[in-house]
Amino acid sequence: MNRFFLPSFRQKQDIVRSVVLGLLIIFPLIGDDYLIAQLTQYLVYGIFAIGLSLVWGYGGVLCFGHAVFFGLGAYIMALTTKNMIPGIAGLMTASVMAISLSVVVVTLFAVVLGYFLFYGRLSGPYLGIVTLAIAVIAERIAVKWYYIGGYNGLVNVPPLSIAGWEIISINTLFYVILAIGLGVYLVCDRIVRSPFGTILAAVRDNEVRAEFFGYNIARYKIIIFAIGAAVAGLAGALNAVVTEFVSPTMLVFGLSTEVLIWVALGGKEVLLASFLGALLVRMLEAFLSDLLTYYWILILGLFFVICVMFFPKGVFGNLLTTRPVSYTHLRAHET
Secondary structure, three states, X not given: OOOOEOOOHHHHHHHHHHHHHHHHHHHHHHOOHHHHHHHHHHHHHHHHHHHHHHHHHHOOOOOOOOHHHHHHHHHHHHHHHOOOOOOOOOOXXXXXXXXXXXXXXXXXXXXXXXXXXXXXXXXXXXXXHHHHHHHHHHHHHHHHOHHHOHHHOEEOOOOOEEOOEEOOOHHHHHXXXXXXXXXXXXXXXXXXXXXXXXXHHHHHHOHHHHHHOOOOHHHHHHHHHHHHHHHHHHHHHHHHXXXXXXXXXXXXXXXXXXXXXXXXXXXXXXXXXHHHHHHXXXXXXXXXXXXXXXXXXXXXXXXXXXXHHHOOOOHHHHHHHOOOOEHHHHHHHHO
């Protein structure tokens, strides 16, 4: 008997990805500069969310200090392009070089931090407390370090430039950030679909069993932790050139909490869902704050509670991870 199935997990992702990409491509053609600028920053936050999705959703590591990587990438980008790093001043002012330096430094920092965290067998609430403490320490250092702007941060970060061409047009900047975001998503999607991603899922679901089969749990966690941090550092560097500003608020626990909410509401175990979760929450915040001046955060909080209660896998995660069901099964269920 022929059985007809609803779209599979991969087909659903392909359909949703194509629709979202199409909408984003045409948006600058119909939106004004203010809305395009807002959406450009939301795309950066979406990239940031993909980084946490790798660490939390695929690596099973709940990190309360993920904003540290975002802020570190932003500061390195700003300091490099403003010629404020001794020894390399004037050598790496190009945005591509500065972004590369940001990603490399953040990755190395994550590898060192991950080594102590995971070979130290920290997990659960203890891991969360340590990452939270690191976020607090990083924020206090940034506030007290006046060379990097202290509490006020750094302003007038040079705009993004490629091969000596400064990108001033907001439409062009939007498409560049969109292209980078798409590239990040495709690379990360390839990683989680690879044999490495399969082993990582096994480690996330049952560490004891994975270790029994001979896998080095700490090594796999360090690798995905570093990759997620690199993505966050890239997002931070892009945010620095989009806003032309960096400050200690990019390192604080508050931003780490925000990205946790974006990923949880979107769907932490699906990269595309995490990306869409960031866009959804940021758009809701902007819309509700304009519509309900004083009570918008109450309405947004109520929305969060409803989503957690009825969509445990996330709003988009539920949509994209539902198992295929045959029409025969559906008809039997209806009967």
